[in-house]
Amino acid sequence: MAILRRPYYRDDFEIAIICALKVEFDAVEALLDEVWEGNGSHAYGKAPGDPNAYTTGLIGKHPVVLTYMPGVGKTIAGNVAASLRSSFLGIKLCLVVGICGGVPENKSDEDDEEDDEILLGDIIISTGIVEYDFGHQYSDQVVRNDNHKEILSRPNHEIRAFLAKMGGYRCRTRLIENIPLYLADISAKEGFGTLRYPGADQDKLFEPTYIHKHHTSKSQPVCVDCKDRYDATCDTALGLSCTENGCDDSKQVTRKRLEKIKHAVGGSGASLRALEGEMGIQSPQIHFGAVASGDLSMMSAYHRDKIAAQDNVIAFEMTAAGIWDAFPTVIIKGVCNYSDSHKNGVWERYAAATAAACMKGFLREWITADKPVRRDAVEVSNDYLHFMNLWSSTLAMITQARFSGKRP
Ligand SMILES: [Zn+2]
Ligand SMILES: [Zn+2]
Structure with missing residues (x-):
């Protein structure tokens, strides 16, 4: 087919x-x-x-x-x-x-x-x-x-x-x-x-004013470039992950759809993953x-x-x-x-x-519109009809010859 x-x-x-x-x-x-x-x-x-x-x-x-x-x-x-x-x-x-x-x-x-x-x-x-x-x-x-x-x-x-x-x-x-x-x-x-x-806990939306840059953290002190201007980010920080930069998870925006799931499982990470599958999140x-x-x-x-x-x-x-x-x-x-x-x-x-x-x-x-019959397709059909006409004529001649006792 x-x-x-x-x-x-x-x-x-x-x-x-x-x-x-x-x-x-x-x-x-x-x-x-x-x-x-x-x-x-x-x-x-x-x-x-x-x-x-x-x-x-x-x-x-x-x-x-x-x-x-x-x-x-x-x-x-x-x-x-x-x-x-x-x-x-x-x-x-x-x-x-x-x-x-x-x-x-x-x-x-x-x-x-x-x-x-x-x-x-x-x-x-x-x-x-x-x-x-x-x-x-x-x-x-x-x-x-x-x-x-x-x-x-x-x-x-x-x-x-x-x-x-x-x-x-x-x-x-x-x-x-x-x-x-x-x-x-x-x-x-x-x-x-x-x-x-990837998991609801990986879906992180930060407040619009909270920028990805070097932030204060235990492992990473704030660099001078990132500290001097609130909207500046140094080249090093651009290539690092949020964890490496110390981006603060408490600056995330609450999402209603994700919170529904988190509340349903009492915030347990392991259960959350199981429920994600069950609830089709x-x-x-x-x-x-x-x-x-x-x-x-x-x-x-x-x-x-x-x-x-x-x-x-x-x-x-x-x-x-x-x-x-x-x-x-x-x-x-x-x-x-x-x-x-x-x-x-x-x-x-x-x-x-x-x-x-x-x-x-x-x-x-999506529905494809009907198409007009192509001219070349018509030509093929005409050739096919012509062949069938010839074949019918030949069959008729053979049948007639058989009944009349003559060779076709
Ligand atoms: Zn920096
Ligand atoms: Zn970040």
Whole structure:
């Protein structure tokens, strides 16, 4: 049956998935139901001059082309998108899948206060994009280029309508329910055996004014550079973990969703881990909203909150702004840090996996439009009919000859 779903031509692919980091495309590859590569009928090739690398395959009922970025940033993403468009002329939906920095509170969600909290491992689905680093730098502020913002601000009608449907109760519930199943599929694959929810105790959101720098601790005295200015961090401190810098856990912000679990087990670490599994806390929540995209890796809680308040964005990432203009695009990204100075790599693998799992659930709901019959397909049909007519005529001649006693 699968061979019927394999496109005959490269231009028949309608869905592209773009990943920038190894941790991102590893998770997506793990969820491919079929992979079409090699020579002969499996090879779709690419247009002359296209330097991109692709993997073609099947996710659910959809043929997809997975596209690898050789680095991060808008410029590379733009080049990758331009080449992708030269080779695959029929792309109708481009999914940018991977990891991002989250804004801790989703102020754009007016329905449910508890859903406002964005935790590490949660998933962001974009309803719009803000290229926040494109504009004019004045002495006291950056002023955004509004004309450019208009172009990038929202997806096309088809995607807006689909996202509206996905945000509804039925699709959203189904999507959330399917994510743990697809996460289990990934963890069953070779090389993913150690994939785990890192734990609620590893989900640390510090107060916005509490900066990752050398702090007073038993093992690490405050260095001069970090001490002189409240907002300065020395180069050494930038490369150290929160534990090494002596970042104070009492400066963490209380999260309602995490506190529920902690209170339920009386603060016991061992029991907490067991309960995380039982209560499905590793089942991530999905947040729909605008995403800030740019070449800067956001590592400042002050600027994060300022841009979030100004543009109503719920996450930061570094790829989609280069792709948004070339294809109808949806960002599906797992939150691996809070876009502040305390960010680390602990959550990257899990967040990439939750994003890939959500992507597969998302595609399960996506409906491809009916296609007109191709002219070459009609030609094949005519040839086939012509052959059948000839064969019928020959059979008739043989039958007639047999009954008449003559040789045909
Ligand atoms: Zn320092
Ligand atoms: Zn820190």
